[in-house]
Amino acid sequence: MGETNMQFDRREVLRTTAGGAAVLIGLGSVGGASAQDSISVTAVWTDDEEADFLAVVDHVEEETGLEISYEPRDTETLLTSTLMDYEAGVATADVVVLPTEGRVRRDGAAGHLEPLGDLWNEDEYSTDHDTVAVDGEVYAAPFGMDLKPGFWYRPSFFDEHDLEEPDDYDAFLELLAEIDGIEDVEAPLASGNGDGWPLSDVTEAFILRQDDGHQLQRDLIEGDAEFTDERVVTAFEELQELHLEGYFSELRDFGIQYEFFWANETPLYFMGSWTPAFGAIEDPEDLDYFMLPGTEAMVSSINWFTVPAYTESTDAAREAVESIISPDGQQVWTERGGFVPSSLEVSEDAYELDIMRDLTEQADEVELVPDLDDALGDPFQAEFWSQLLGLWAEPDRDVQPIVESLDGVLQDTVGE
Incomplete structure (x- = not known):
């Protein structure tokens, strides 16, 4: 499309994006705090990210006088447990962070969530009310924004081995071959x-x-394109070719994989803007990234704060959410690194790392698109993940049945 190379200001670009993944349930449901000044929050942040969020919690407790407890959940639990709790009329926590706007809309339409549109002015954030609205009611408030720019690497490793960022796909393949030959x-x-x-x-x-x-990604999300589109097939075939060359490492938990990345055993890691803050990254100044050659767009997802309709502490939960998503609340994590605020009022001076500032500047210069599986949610998301795990396990399998299966689930998901 002709608009691809146009540049927009940060707000115009970021407002087109939406958020990321899902929610939880079951395990140890709290059913809502009984005291109005004590609330619980649950999300997927663990380890270093948990420490960063707890710094935000400390700030909010000081500002509001609330007592806030936090319980992290893994992604699978977050995606499955909350739905079970909600169907039973139980609040898994007083505040639930959903990285999937599709799930927010479904939960809102089902009556599981409290409206939160009055807590944030869409002119002051990088997204719109419509992203998480159903029939005019807004069911979530935006917090941090995850950008997924490309392959992270260590400049020290590139310097040591006289490597350069690729400027086209052929150069990318040559880079992989060079790295593959390094002891x-x-x-x-x-x-x-x-x-x-x-x-x-x-x-x-x-x-x-x-x-x-x-545009293909947006069309897939809206149901205006099929997953059997020849461009999707080509994408899977390109991934398959890299697998067959032995260019992908053993599959490991994404956090553990950072340790292998930092040790230069797996020197290129396609990851998000949270990377500089991970504990395995011993020196964030020794980080850089490049976009996959040929891409003129970057995926962005938002962490959405929701308040279950079944909490007994609605007012306190709303007060906490309003403080967390405020510019001051978001700045606390921004200053700690690895965090991109959705609030447009957080100063760029809050970024202490040049790489984070550079990343947000590049995001202003490219198309930003929603995360495909996060925007669609289940059943597509679960099937997408399952098929990819299968491809990584058996990279020589025919990709046509993969995209055909995914297209069927995509149509079902969009239909729902």
């Missing part, structure tokens, strides 16, 4: 796993590098 390298490309979602991120990059890839 102590397991494989050029890290394969991160967390139920399948990091694999989905790199797969989406290959979809985006096809002709009009950014």
Whole structure:
């Protein structure tokens, strides 16, 4: 499309994007806090990200006088347990963070969520009310924004081996071959796993590098394109070729994979803007990234704060959410690194790392698109992850049945 190379200001570009993944349930449901000044929050942040979020919690507790407890959940639990709790009329927590706007809309339409549109002015954030609205009611508030720019690498490793960022796909293939020949390298490309979602991120990059890839991604989400589109098939075939060359590493938990990445055993890792803040990254100044050659778009997803309709602490939960998503609340995590605020009022001076500032500047210059599987949600998301795990396990399998199966689930998901 002709608009591909146009540049927009940050707000115009970011407002077109939406959020990321799902929610939880079952395990240890709290059913809502009984005291109005004590609430619980649950999300998928663990380890270093948990520490960063708890710094935000400390700020909010000081500002509001609330007592806030936090319980992290893994992605699978987040995606399945909450729905079970909600169907039983139980609030898994007083505040639930959903990285999937599709799930927010479904939960809102089902009456599981409290409206939160009055807590944020869409002119002051990088997304719109419509993203999480049903019949005019807005059921979530935006927090951090995850950008998924491309392959992270260590400049020190590139300097040591006289490597350069590729400027086209052929140069990318040549780079992989060079890295593959370096002693102590397991494989050029890290394969991160967390139920399948990091694999989905790199797969989406290959979809985006096809002709009009950014529009293709939007059309898939809206149901205006089929997953059997020849461009999607090409994306899967390109991934398959890299597998057959042995360029992808062993599949590991995405957090553990950072350790292999930092040790230069898997020197290229397609990951998101949270990368500089991970504990395995010993020196964030020794980080850079490049977009997959051919892509003119970047995936962005937002972490959405929701309040279940079944909590007994609605007012306190709303007060906490309003404070967390405020510019001051988001700035706390921004200053700690690895965080891109959805609030447009957080100063760029809050970024202490040049790489984070550079990343947000590049995001202003490219198309931003929603995360494919996060925007669609289940059943497509679960099937997408399952099929990718299968491809990583058996990379020589025919890709046509994969895309045909995914297309059937895509149509069912869009139909729902």
